[in-house]
Amino acid sequence: MDDQQILQVFMLEYEKLKEEQAQRIGFRDQMIYITLGIFGGILSFALSNKTNSYALLVIPWVCLILGWTYLVNDEKISAIGKYLRLTLTEKIKAQTGHTDLESIFGWEIAHRSDRR
Template sequence: MLDQDRTLEERAVTVLLSEYDALKAEQRARIGIRDQLLYAVLTAAAAIAAVTATAARLELLLVLPLAGIVLGWTHLHNDHMITEIGRYVRTRLGPRLHALVDDATDIPMFEWETDRGSDPRRRSRTWLQLAVTLAAFCVPPLAALIIVWAAGPHTPAVLAVSVLEAAALTVLAGQITRYADLAGARQVTR
């Protein structure tokens, strides 16, 4: 009976480690996508500005807020899922695995998942990352809107689109700030 229990535990450990590997692979892929989105929004801003200058039609700048919103939302979603995977590993997967192997070892499970949050510079990094993210996804689109508005007068359609884009940018900036985990950055725990 003990051998059968041990075999079941070993299989459970194997399954949990496979889940961990799959989650970390997804996390790595999402990190790659998230990081590339910063380059994508900067490239989009440069391309849209170049086309606008070449065509001499300021209304074309209204494409930039749309690009910033779409790319920014995708960045935010990936960043949120990266965080959720880490949280799941720390709070659910790690404890389940540790409970199975607790008798065999006293080694902490997935220590990196919890230890990295204890860095005393985490707070400043979190604030700087928030500033970079807002600067990349919200500032260029907002600048485009200001340029369009300053150039006035505009048709009602241009004004309506620009106001909707400004509202969507405000929502995006709020969500980016909300998900930045500024409260968690204040507490340094070990």
């Protein structure tokens, strides 16, 4: 493969990883609403009849499972970002001979200094 083809492969990898990252961010953000909806449904069921109060015991398990799913997904989002910032950027720098880190995927690096 020549340099141009290798660079195209790197750019395709970047695009696919950004697509996956965007999908995971969307799913992660929806997990909050899913958790609230399930919590409300269980609470509504439990309070609708005195004999259904045992359903409240399910809430911690649901929150644990959905919370764990949220955290695992968030870790994958961060891992993709780290790979793009550190590994893929270095591969492209080596391939192109361009040494200015900020000019290659500058946004991936620039917003890391934002205060959270």
